[in-house]
Amino acid sequence: MNDVVVMNIWQFALIYLLLIIVLIVMKKCRINQTKLLFVASLRMTVQLVLAGLALTYIIQNPHPLFTIAYLFLMTGFAVYTVLSRNKDINKRFKIVVGVSLSLTGLSIVSFFILVVVGVSLFNPQYTVPISGMIIGNAMTGVGLGLRTFNENIKSQRARIESLLNIGATPQKILIPFVNQALETALLPTLNSMIGMGIISLPGMMTGQILSGTLPMTAIMYQIAIIIAICAVTCLSIFCSLYFGYKTLYNKRQQIVS
Amino acid sequence: MSLFSLRGVCFKDIIYYPDIEIPENLATFICGESGCGKSTLLKLLSGVASPSAGEITYNTSSILKYDPVMLRREVLLCGQSAYLFDGSITDNFAQYYSYRDLQAPTTTEMRKFLNICSADFLHTAECNTMSGGERQRIFTAICLSLQPKVLLMDEPTSALDDSTANSVLTNIKSFCRHQNITLIVVSHSKAIVEAFADNTITLEGGSRHE
Numbered sequence: 001m002n003d004v005v006v007m008n009i010w011q012f013a014l015i016y017l018l019l020i021i022v023l024i025v026m027k028k029c030r031i032n033q034t035k036l037l038f039v040a041s042l043r044m045t046v047q048l049v050l051a052g053l054a055l056t057y058i059i060q061n062p063h064p065l066f067t068i069a070y071l072f073l074m075t076g077f078a079v080y081t082v083l084s085r086n087k088d089i090n091k092r093f094k095i096v097v098g099v100s101l102s103l104t105g106l107s108i109v110s111f112f113i114l115v116v117v118g119v120s121l122f123n124p125q126y127t128v129p130i131s132g133m134i135i136g137n138a139m140t141g142v143g144l145g146l147r148t149f150n151e152n153i154k155s156q157r158a159r160i161e162s163l164l165n166i167g168a169t170p171q172k173i174l175i176p177f178v179n180q181a182l183e184t185a186l187l188p189t190l191n192s193m194i195g196m197g198i199i200s201l202p203g204m205m206t207g208q209i210l211s212g213t214l215p216m217t218a219i220m221y222q223i224a225i226i227i228a229i230c231a232v233t234c235l236s237i238f239c240s241l242y243f244g245y246k247t248l249y250n251k252r253q254q255i256v257s
Numbered sequence: 258m259s260l261f262s263l264r265g266v267c268f269k270d271i272i273y274y275p276d277i278e279i280p281e282n283l284a285t286f287i288c289g290e291s292g293c294g295k296s297t298l299l300k301l302l303s304g305v306a307s308p309s310a311g312e313i314t315y316n317t318s319s320i321l322k323y324d325p326v327m328l329r330r331e332v333l334l335c336g337q338s339a340y341l342f343d344g345s346i347t348d349n350f351a352q353y354y355s356y357r358d359l360q361a362p363t364t365t366e367m368r369k370f371l372n373i374c375s376a377d378f379l380h381t382a383e384c385n386t387m388s389g390g391e392r393q394r395i396f397t398a399i400c401l402s403l404q405p406k407v408l409l410m411d412e413p414t415s416a417l418d419d420s421t422a423n424s425v426l427t428n429i430k431s432f433c434r435h436q437n438i439t440l441i442v443v444s445h446s447k448a449i450v451e452a453f454a455d456n457t458i459t460l461e462g463g464s465r466h467e
Binding site for chain 2: 157158159161162163164165166167168169172173252253254
């Protein structure tokens with residue numbers, strides 16, 4: 001196996017040319033998101049370079065504290081991102097989402113690293129990239145689930161009101177919204193599993209193969225991570241919504257939103 | 258003996274209600290300008306909203322003493338939104354009944370209540386192609402069929418023409434009288450209030466404080 005070719009910085013810079021094509025298409029189709037494209041590209045670059053620097057340091061100077069700090073920072077950022085995209089939910093709901101996302105994410109990460117891979121949770125070489133993928137996917141899933149849940153609740157006000165008026169319990173009224181949002185948010189993960197290996201070679205596997213890992217080893221990691229992602233998405237959305245919807249009604253069984 | 262009485266009730270410091278008594282087994286109509294709190298009054302009576310101050314009693318005890326969901330089943334609010342599920346009339350009865358943990362009514366029972374509401378459509382008819390007025394009557398029939406002790410109706414004839422409105426209200430009122438159901442109706446139509454009210458409560462638009 002060959003080691004990966006280390007890219008020359010100037011050759012690497014050429015990849016940014018592709019963004020100009022995106023820009024031209026956006027201009028042509030009058031998509032008024034030029035600023036977003038710039039900000040997104042810039043943030044992506046800066047954040048990744050910073051992460052690269054941090055990782056270089058952490059991997060060269062492994063210390064349990066660094067790994068734990070990285071885990072907590074990342075989890076905190078994931079929670080912050082989800083909540084900042086769903087500002088209109090109440091405070092108790094926000095707490096439920098934060099706790100659900102952190103606990104389910106960290107449990108699945110621990111199970112993966114400690115039991116499946118069988119190394120220490122403090123080993124940054126495993127914990128940092130794997131927790132990144134697991135918690136990142138949980139974040140996307142919870143974000144999508146929350147958005148679907150909120151949008152449906154808003155667009156179905158009349159249904160909720162009518163059912164409440166005729167004496168249905170808030171639990172019975174709201175549970176279908178929880179189930180529906182969970183289904184919607186799970187589908188992208190499930191669908192991506194269908195095409196895997198044929199349509200797409202997933203990122204982690206590609207990366208491992210590029211860096212010289214045997215393809216069969218890379219595939220075992222990939223299968224494990226996909227299942228972990230599926231589980232964390234399902235669990236984190238379920239906990240967020242199932243415990244979260246209970247914050248939408250009060251003791252008088254009135255919907256307070 | 259009043260069924261409901263309100264003492265010093267206000268809602269979110271926006272709507273201040275006078276003290277109100279509502280008698281049992283009669284048809285009480287609530288009128289007043291829009292924004293004076295007619296719909297909110299119905300919500301307060303059925304307990305889907307709570308007053309920020311004051312007390313509401315039902316059958317001589319505070320409504321806070323009742324289990325909120327049980328109260329709503331007894332004091333049922335047939336709201337203005339008149340939501341119907343996708344599907345036929347039968348499906349809609351079945352859906353609403355299942356949300357109440359009740360067995361779906363028989364076709365004969367459905368017919369009876371649809372007839373009361375002048376909604377003589379085939380029970381297999383699809384609801385999503387119906388007009389606003391048709392949907393309103395079907396929704397009213399569903400609410401009525403749940404046989405509450407008090408039926409609160411918010412503008413039940415807003416989407417109906419005069420003659421249909423008259424026949425629907427005539428039927429509902431006579432049904433309620435026979436079943437000892439107290440009827441409390443919000444309506445902005447003077448003609449309807451004059452024709453059907455046993456008792457009228459007029460809320461002042463000016464009772465709204467800034």
